Amino acid sequence: MPEALQRTVRGYLDHLAVERNLARNTLLAYRRDLDRYVAFLQARGVDGLAGVGERDVGEFLASLRSGDEDHPPLAASSAARAVVAVRGLHRFAVRDGRAGADPAREVKPPTPARRLPKALPLSDVEALLDAAGAGDGEPRALRDRALLEVLYATGARISEAVGLVVDDVPPPDGERDTVVLTGKGDRSRLVPIGSYARRAIDAYLVRARPALAIAGRGTPALFLNARGGRLTRQGAWGILSAAASRAGLEGRVSPHTLRHSFATHLLDGGADVRVVQELLGHASVATTQIYTLVTAERLREAYLTAHPRALG
Numbered sequence: 375m376p377e378a379l380q381r382t383v384r385g386y387l388d389h390l391a392v393e394r395n396l397a398r399n400t401l402l403a404y405r406r407d408l409d410r411y412v413a414f415l416q417a418r419g420v421d422g423l424a425g426v427g428e429r430d431v432g433e434f435l436a437s438l439r440s441g442d443e444d445h446p447p448l449a450a451s452s453a454a455r456a457v458v459a460v461r462g463l464h465r466f467a468v469r470d471g472r473a474g475a476d477p478a479r480e481v482k483p484p485t486p487a488r489r490l491p492k493a494l495p496l497s498d499v500e501a502l503l504d505a506a507g508a509g510d511g512e513p514r515a516l517r518d519r520a521l522l523e524v525l526y527a528t529g530a531r532i533s534e535a536v537g538l539v540v541d542d543v544p545p546p547d548g549e550r551d552t553v554v555l556t557g558k559g560d561r562s563r564l565v566p567i568g569s570y571a572r573r574a575i576d577a578y579l580v581r582a583r584p585a586l587a588i589a590g591r592g593t594p595a596l597f598l599n600a601r602g603g604r605l606t607r608q609g610a611w612g613i614l615s616a617a618a619s620r621a622g623l624e625g626r627v628s629p630h631t632l633r634h635s636f637a638t639h640l641l642d643g644g645a646d647v648r649v650v651q652e653l654l655g656h657a658s659v660a661t662t663q664i665y666t667l668v669t670a671e672r673l674r675e676a677y678l679t680a681h682p683r684a685l686g
Contacts, residue, residue: 378422378472379412379421379422379423382423382463382466382467382470382472383405383408383412383463385466385470385472386408386462386463386466386467387401387404387405387408389466390404390462395559395560396559397558397559400558403455403459404455404459404462407455407456407459407460408459408460408463410445410456411434411456411459411460411463414430414434414437415430415434418430423463423464423467423472423473424473424474426464426477426478427477428477428478428480428481430477431457431460431464431477431478431481432481434460435453435456435457435481435483435484438452438453438456438457439453439484450484450485453483453484454483454484454485455483457478457481457482457483457484458483460478460481461478461479461481461483463478464476464477464478464479465478465479492626492628492631492634493631493634493635493637493638493639494623494626494627494631494632494635496639498621498623498626499526499632499635501621501622501623502522502617502618502621502623502627502632503519503522503523503526503570503617504621505617505618505620505621506518506519506521506522506613506614506617507519507574508620511581513581513582513583513585513586514582514586514600516574516577516578516581516582517578517582517583517586517597517598517605518613518616518617519574519577519578520571520574520575520577520578520582520597521535521597521605521610521613522613522614522617522632523570523571523574523575524538524543524553524567524571524574524575525614525632525633525636526571526632526635526636527567527568527570527571527636528553528555528565528567528571528636528653529565529632529633529636529637529653529654530553530555530565530633531557531629531630531633532607532610532611532614532629533607534555534556534557534655535597535610536595536597536604536605536606536607536609536610537556538553538554538555538595538596538597539594539595539596540579540583540594540595540596541554541594542554542555542596543567543575543579543596544567544572544575545579546576546579546580547576551566551567551572552564552565552566552567553565553566553567555655557655558655558657561655563652563653563655565653583596583598586598586599586600586602587602588602589601589602590602590603591603597610607629610629611629614627614629614631614632615627633654634665636653636654637650637653637654637662637665638665638669640653641665641666641669642669647659647662647663647665647666650662650665
């Protein structure tokens with residue numbers, strides 16, 4: 375990468391990290407997108423942003439969707455993220471005096487197809503939780519049950535759940551009934567926790583975590599692996615997959631399934647979308663409103679199934 379272009383990309387990413395406080399995973403994705411963009415420009419003989427035209431940006435977008443010999447085609451959502459990164463880079467370069475014009479301003483990212491989140495019915499959630507706790511009090515079984523209870527009770531992302539420390543959850547027999555979740559951009563939020571999850575956490579803290587911690591070197595992490603270290607996202611996903619398999623739910627459960635179910639069940643029960651937004655940690659209510667489409671579709675299905683004159 376030419377030195378001047380490398381400095382511009384680095385400056386833009388530093389701006390996103392410091393001033394926009396973007397999450398580390400988002401920054402890594404932007405870095406990959408911009409590396410691909412720079413390689414695309416260099417293949418066309420362009421070695422600086424000043425030499426980029428609107429056609430270059432548009433053809434880069436087309437290459438994302440069609441793929442090439444080095445890259446498979448990207449889905450609309452991934453291509454849209456890459457175009458957002460490129461547009462931001464050019465906008466930053468103009469504002470910082472590194473380029474005189476913004477050739478990406480009129481290039482619009484593709485609109486991803488709207489996909490409704492998949493939520494499990496309550497009976498399947500209960501089967502999943504029961505399957506996670508199968509083990510007659512064995513420490514890892516108690517941990518697995520507590521982990522999945524927390525995911526469903528709070529709507530936490532898996533990364534938020536494995537990031538919990540002991541002080542983030544109510545102590546056994548304590549009066550506090552909230553969990554502290556740390557989400558994207560290191561933003562923390564308090565989420566109430568119900569009695570089922572509270573009992574599962576208490577059982578884990580008293581009867582299981584001390585046994586798991588013996589193998590480790592001491593960590594404040596709430597959920598521990600068999601070596602006494604912090605449970606990883608991959609480890610949590612394995613726990614979820616194993617429980618889903620035991621419950622007969624193969625192919626229907628993803629890391630976000632319990633989060634989707636949490637939001638959908640709250641809205642089905644009459645919770646306000648703004649409340650659900652706060653509980654999920656969404657920066658915008660527009661992100662949360664997709665769940666209202668799920669509940670509307672469920673109402674429609676129920677009506678068509680149950681009303682005697684719905685279909686004629």
